[in-house]
Structure formats: C-alpha cells, structure tokens
Amino acid sequence: MHDPTRRHHCCDWPARGPERGRHSGGLHPVSPEYEILGATSGETGDRFYLSLDYDTPAPDPSRLVWTTDRASGTLGTGHTLNLFASDVPAGTNVITASFIANGVTVVAQSITLNVENAAPEVTMVASNGLSEQQLGQAFAVSATISDAEDGNCPSPLCDYTWSPVPLSGSPDSATRHFSFDTVGSHTITLDVEDPAGAVGSGSLTVNVVNSDPTAQIVQPAGDLSVSDGTVLGLEGSGSDVNEPSGLLLCSALTWSSSNPADTFSPSAVGCEPDVTLNGVGSRTIVLTATDGEGASATDSITVTAAGCSGGNCLPSATLGLPSPHDGTAYFIERDLDLLLSISDAESGLLAYELIARRAGEADYTHLDSSFAGPAGVVYSLERSIVLGDGISSWPLCSSPSEYRSYELILTVEDGDGGVTTDSAIIEVGCDLL
Numbered sequence: 033m034h035d036p037t038r039r040h041h042c043c044d045w046p047a048r049g050p051e052r053g054r055h056s057g058g059l060h061p062v063s064p065e066y067e068i069l070g071a072t073s074g075e076t077g078d079r080f081y082l083s084l085d086y087d088t089p090a091p092d093p094s095r096l097v098w099t100t101d102r103a104s105g106t107l108g109t110g111h112t113l114n115l116f117a118s119d120v121p122a123g124t125n126v127i128t129a130s131f132i133a134n135g136v137t138v139v140a141q142s143i144t145l146n147v148e149n150a151a152p153e154v155t156m157v158a159s160n161g162l163s164e165q166q167l168g169q170a171f172a173v174s175a176t177i178s179d180a181e182d183g184n185c186p187s188p189l190c191d192y193t194w195s196p197v198p199l200s201g202s203p204d205s206a207t208r209h210f211s212f213d214t215v216g217s218h219t220i221t222l223d224v225e226d227p228a229g230a231v232g233s234g235s236l237t238v239n240v241v242n243s244d245p246t247a248q249i250v251q252p253a254g255d256l257s258v259s260d261g262t263v264l265g266l267e268g269s270g271s272d273v274n275e276p277s278g279l280l281l282c283s284a285l286t287w288s289s290s291n292p293a294d295t296f297s298p299s300a301v302g303c304e305p306d307v308t309l310n311g312v313g314s315r316t317i318v319l320t321a322t323d324g325e326g327a328s329a330t331d332s333i334t335v336t337a338a339g340c341s342g343g344n345c346l347p348s349a350t351l352g353l354p355s356p357h358d359g360t361a362y363f364i365e366r367d368l369d370l371l372l373s374i375s376d377a378e379s380g381l382l383a384y385e386l387i388a389r390r391a392g393e394a395d396y397t398h399l400d401s402s403f404a405g406p407a408g409v410v411y412s413l414e415r416s417i418v419l420g421d422g423i424s425s426w427p428l429c430s431s432p433s434e435y436r437s438y439e440l441i442l443t444v445e446d447g448d449g450g451v452t453t454d455s456a457i458i459e460v461g462c463d464l465l
Contacts, residue, residue, distance in 0.1 A: 068129055068143045082113040084129050084140065092131075096140070101126040118181060122149035122228045152179040152190065152224040154234030159207070167242040167274040167325070170199055170211040175222050175234055177206060182226050193223040212240045215325065245272040245280055247321035247331040251412045252373045253352025257336040259345035259377030260312045264335065264410045267304050270321030284322050291315035309337040345377035348410070349384070349444040349454040361435050361461030364419045375410040376446040382411070384444045388419065391437035391457055399440075419460055435459040 067085040084096065093110040100107060102121040107113060113129075120127075128142040158165065159172035179185040187204030198208035212218050221235045251267040258264065266287060270280035282303040287296055293310040307317065314336040322328040338346070352371035357363045374384050383403050389396035399417050419438070441455040 068127070068141050079114070079116050080145065082115075082127065082129075082143075084111050095133075096129060096131045099128050099130070100145075101128070117147040120145065120147060122147050122181065149226070149228040149230045150180040151230035152177050152182070152185050152226050152232035154222055154224050154232050156220065156222060156234045156236040158236065158238060163239060164241050165212070165238045167215055167240050168211060168213060168276065169274065170209045171238075172207055172209050173198075173220055173236055174207045175224075177224055177232075179224075179226050179232070181228070185224055185226055189227060191225045193225075195221045195223075215240050215242050242323070242325040242327060243273050244327045245270050245284075245321045245323045245329050247285070247319045247329045249317070249319050249331045249333055251371065252333060252335075252350060252410070253371040253412075254350060255334040255336075256348055256350040256373055257338060258309065258348040258375050258410060260309060260337040260339050261377050262309050262337065262348070262375050262410060264307050264309060264317075264375075265304070265412060266307055266317070266319075267412075268319040268321075268331070269303065270319075270323075270329075272321075272323045274323065274325075280321055280323060286320045286322070288318045288320070289315050290318075309335065312337050312339045340377065344448045344450055345446075346450040347374060347376035347382055347444040347446040347452050349374055349442050349452045351386075351440060351442040351454045351456055353440075353456055353458065356459070358461065361459040362419065363461050367416050367418055370415045370417065370440075372413040372415060372442055373410055374413070374442075374444045376444075376450070378448075381447040382444055384442060386415070386417075387441050387443075388438055389441075391439050396441075435461050 069083045069085050082098070096111060097109055098107040098113045099105075100120050102123070102125045107115055107119065107127070113127075123146070125145045125147065126142050127145045129140045130137055131140055132138070154175055154177055156173055156175045159174050162171075165171050177185045177190070179190070182189055190204075192204045192206070194208055196210070199211055200209045210220060217237055217239055219235055219237045221233060223231055223233050225231045247268065247270050249266070249268050251265060268285055268287070270285050271278055272280050283301060285301065285303055287300045287302075287305055287307065289296075289307060291309075291311055291313070294315060295308045295310065296305045297308070299305065309315070314334055316332050317335055318330055318332045320328055320330050350373035352373065354369050357366055362368050370386070372384065372386070374382055376382055381403060383401070385401040386399045387396040388399055400415050402413075436459070437457055438460045439455055439457050441453060443451065443453045445451045
C-alpha cells in the first residue's frame with residue numbers, strides 16, 4: 033500500500049478560486065485551484081489512495097469524477113479515489129479529477145500514474161517426479177504459471193515458448209513431452225509472455241541416464257547334457273528400456289563358449305545361431321547383449337557333452353519350466369507352458385513321453401508323447417498342458433494356498449534303445465479363481 037504523502041502541483045493552473053472581479057461590468061468566475069495527493073507509481077496488486085486538495089469551498093462530491101486516459105468510463109466519484117493498480121491498465125495512466133459546473137465539465141487536475149506490469153511466474157516439474165530420466169524414453173514436463181494480472185495465463189491470452197522443441201502436445205499447453213538421445217544434464221525452459229509483453233521464464237534440469245540392458249537365453253531353457261558332436265540350436269534376446277521398442281537388435285547379441293573348439297554358425301552374432309559341441313566335458317555358453325552406449329549384460333547356461341559308450345550315445349532330455357503362477361505353485365486349471373529339449377548324436381528317431389504323478393506314488397497320468405528326428409540336432413519343443421486335464425482335483429480343495437507336490441517326468445528313447453530322463457518336483461495349487 034502507498035501512503036498519500038506526496039503533493040503534486042500543476043504549475044500552469046489559474047492561481048485562485050472563485051473571485052469577484054470587474055470585466056465589462058459583469059461577474060466572471062475564475063477557476064479554483066486544486067491539487068491531487070497520493071503515490072503515483074506501483075506494481076500490480078498495490079492499492080492507490082488519491083485525494084483532491086483544494087483551497088476553496090469543496091465542490092459537490094457527486095459532481096467530482098475520476099477517469100483515466102487508458103480506459104473508458106469512470107474510476108469513481110467523490111473527493112477521494114481508492115483503487116487497486118489492477119483497476120487500470122498497466123503502464124502510464126493519466127488520472128484526471130474533473131467536476132461539472134453549470135452543465136460544463138471543467139478539468140480540475142491531472143496526474144500521471146505508472147503501474148508496472150508484473151511478469152508471469154513459471155515453475156516446472158517432471159510429471160513422474162524424477163530428477164533422472166531414461167535415455168530415449170519420453171517423459172512429461174508440467175508448468176505452473178501465475179500472473180498477477182492474468183491468473184494462470186492460459187493460451188491464447190499468453191504465448192508459450194518451449195526449448196528444446198517438445199515431442200508432442202498442444203503448442204500452448206502447459207504440459208509437454210520430451211526425450212533425449214544423449215546422456216548427461218539437459219535443461220528445459222519455458223518462456224511465457226503475457227498480453228502486456230512481460231515475459232516470465234522457468235526451467236527444469238534433468239539428468240539423462242542409460243540403464244544396462246538385460247540378456248536372456250531362451251533356448252535351451254536351462255543347463256543340459258548332450259552327446260559330443262551335437263549341434264545345439266540357440267535362441268536369445270536382449271531387452272533395453274532405452275530402446276523405443278524395449279528390445280535390442282539381433283546384431284547386438286554375441287555368443288561365446290568356454291570351450292574354444294565349439295563353433296557357431298552362421299556366426300556367433302545373432303538371435304538364433306547354432307553351436308556345434310566339439311569335445312566331451314562341460315562348457316559355459318554365454319550370451320552377451322550390448323546397447324548403443326556400450327553397456328552390456330550376460331546370461332549363461334552350462335552344457336555337458338558326453339562321449340558315446342560302445343558306439344551308442346544316449347539321448348538328452350531337458351524339462352524347462354516357467355515361473356509358478358502365484359510365485360509358489362502352478363494352478364491345476366491353468367495352462368502350464370513347458371519347453372522340452374531332446375537330442376541324440378547318432379539316432380535318426382527319438383521318442384519321448386511326458387507324465388505326471390503325485391510325489392512318492394507309482395500311479396501316473398500321461399500328458400504328452402511324440403517322435404522327432406533326425407540325429408545330431410537338439411529339438412526344442414513347446415508344449416502347453418493343463419494339469420487338471422490329467423490330474424483330478426483332490427477332495428477338500430478349498431484354498432488357493434493349499435498345495436500338493438507333483439512330479440513331472442520327461443523320458444526320451446533313441447532308436448538304439450538308449451533312454452534318458454529328466455524330472456522336476458512342482459507344487460500344484462487349487463485354483464479357485
């Protein structure tokens with residue numbers, strides 16, 4: 033608030049109030065002397081108190097009118113004027129106090145009132161609340177705008193200028209999306225210009241980081257034993273949160289073996305190469321996924337190659353299981369997706385059977401069986417089964433947390449009569465959902 037302490041005189045105003053004088057034998061009124069008191073500058077939101085000082089009898093307050101040259105209409109009437117700066121346009125205003133005498137508007141006095149236009153205030157935050165953002169991932173930035181004259185300064189009342197250029201959103205929206213393709217510190221700015229030309233700015237600095245990728249060997253699903261000389265089909269993938277698709281290209285995947293005699297074809301780079309196991313014993317097959325920033329991750333399995341006894345190589349059998357439905361058990365009425373890996377070095381015909389039985393019991397339920405060939409190739413067979421199709425629900429199955437232990441057994445027989453089995457004990461739950 034401003035206290036009316038300053039006096040403002042108009043030096044060229046006639047000197048005195050109404051007097052009697054002689055001019056052609058008549059009475060002639062002389063304009064009275066007035067003065068406007070009060071502060072004459074401030075910002076939007078300030079309050080101004082203006083009053084009219086006079087050295088003659090006071091004019092009728094109902095006939096005293098206050099106006100500004102920047103707007104039509106009146107600001108008020110009476111000997112005093114109490115107004116907020118927001119009641120007049122920003123900038124320079126000529127405030128005039130005038131009164132009507134004998135039907136004629138007579139200018140009493142004027143002063144210059146300067147109102148500064150406050151610039152908009154801009155604050156910015158990342159919509160996810162994080163100061164670190166992932167490389168290549170879009171994130172939203174929201175701005176809160178406050179302007180003393182124009183409220184939240186919406187478009188098209190106010191003009192918005194973002195830097196850098198956002199990915200999406202309305203050009204004059206207070207929320208825009210950004211993505212950066214280089215790591216490090218990045219600053220986003222927003223300039224807001226109000227109707228009077230005042231510009232307010234806000235900024236947000238984020239640290240863009242690159243996360244390590246992940247590598248996964250899909251096939252074989254786990255460690256296995258095969259015969260020496262087996263051609264093992266591999267399948268792998270790499271995921272990366274910094275890639276638009278979330279996946280790495282196959283060219284970013286590299287395979288290796290701890291046994292230097294093993295060979296990859298057509299090369300050791302790709303999603304689905306083959307590896308020929310040359311030499312008996314165990315080796316570690318490693319998949320390395322590398323992203324565009326050079327960060328890498330690995331996954332590995334152990335493969336054991338066995339020699340053939342008496343000219344007959346035993347077949348291999350590997351039973352691959354997915355994660356349990358509830359983290360502990362597989363529900364009896366839901367799909368169970370298995371990955372069966374079978375092979376034999378020299379037999380052209382392989383037979384397999386998959387069975388299930390209550391743990392510790394002899395009776396079993398047949399789930400699947402088939403044939404495969406030729407020799408020297410590892411077959412990865414995807415099989416989806418529903419345990420409830422072959423295993424009847426037990427009495428008093430009343431809670432999903434009620435589990436029973438079952439054994440899955442994969443048996444593989446080659447054309448020479450060699451037999452290999454693999455098995456797994458699983459918890460089967462009562463599915464009441």
